Amino acid sequence: MSPTAVTTPLRDYRGRFAPSPSGPLHFGSLVAAVGSFLDAKANQGKWLVRIEDIDTTRVVKNADSDILHTLQAYALNWDEPVVYQTQRLDLYQDVTQTLLKQNLIYACRCTRKQIKAIGGIYQGHCKSLNHDKTTGALRLTQQYPTTHFSDLIQGDINVNKALAVEDYLIKRSDGLFAYQLVVVIDDIDQGINRIVRGADLIEPTARQISLFKQLNSPTPEFAHLPLAVAEPGFKLSKQNYAPAISKQNPKPALISAFEFLGLPISTDLIDLNIEQLIAWGVKNFSLKQVPKVPEIQISQHPTHQAVQFTHLSK
Incomplete structure (x- = not known):
C-alpha cells in the first residue's frame, strides 16, 4: 500500500464515520465526516455511520440523535442502518x-x-x-x-x-x-475496507492492524486526515468544549471543511444549496489533494466564512 494507490478507485468501497456520542459535532468532526463521505462517494462506494458508544461513561444523553440530525443537515446521508456498539x-x-x-x-x-x-x-x-x-x-x-x-x-x-x-x-x-477490540470487530463485521479519519488515531492504527491479522481478516486501507487545531497540539474536541457546528446554516462550515481538505473552492459555491455543494465536493474530491500534514491550525471558528488555515508540518 502506498500513497499513490489512491489514484485507483477501491472496488466495492465500504467506508464509515464513527463518532462517539459525547457531545455535538464540531468542525474537527465535520472534517472527518466530510472527508470520509467524499472519499466513499468519489469511489462509488458505501458510507456507513456507526455510533461508538461502547464507553458508556462518556455518553451524553441524546447526543447520538443530535449527531445524526447534524449529518442530515449537511446532506451527509448514510447508506445502511446506523449501528450502535452497545447493541453488539x-x-x-x-x-x-x-x-x-x-x-x-x-x-x-x-x-x-x-x-x-x-x-x-x-x-x-x-x-x-x-x-x-x-x-x-x-x-x-x-x-x-x-x-x-x-x-x-x-x-x-x-x-x-x-x-x-x-x-x-x-x-x-x-x-x-x-x-x-470493538472497533476492529465492527470494521470486520461491516466489511469496511477503507478507513478515513483524523490523524489523532494514527498511533492506535498499528494495534488495530495487528488485531485484523490476529482475527485472520483483511486489513483496510487507512487515510488519516489532518486534525483541526486551535493551536499546535491542541485539537478541537468535545472534551475541550469546541463549539458545535450549525444545523440551521450549514453552508459556511461545509465550504470551510472543503477548503480544509484541499478542494479548489470559489466564491460561487455559496450560491449552491447544501445538496449541490455535496455533489460538487464528490466530483472534485481526491485524497491526493488533502494536505499531508498532521495538523492544520484554524484562526477562528469555521461557522463563519472567513477562516484562515495554517498548515503545521510533521
Missing part, C-alpha cells in the same frame, strides 16, 4: 471467548498508576500469574506487532517498537470492552 455486546463477547479458547487472553490487575510509574508501557507483569479471568481487566497477547504501515495521506508511519509489542487491554477493569 454479544458479538464482542463471542470474539473474546474465541481468543480465550486460543489461550491468547490473560487477566491483569495492574493499575494505570503502576503502569505509568514504569514508563507508561505495560511489561507483561501479570502474564504468568494466572489471575481469575472472570473479573478485572483482560489483555491480549500480542502476536503480530506492527512497527510500520503506509497511510494514504500521511505516508510512511513508524511506530514505537515497545508500544507495538505491548499486550494491550481488550476489556477494562470496569467490565467495559475496550475501544481497540
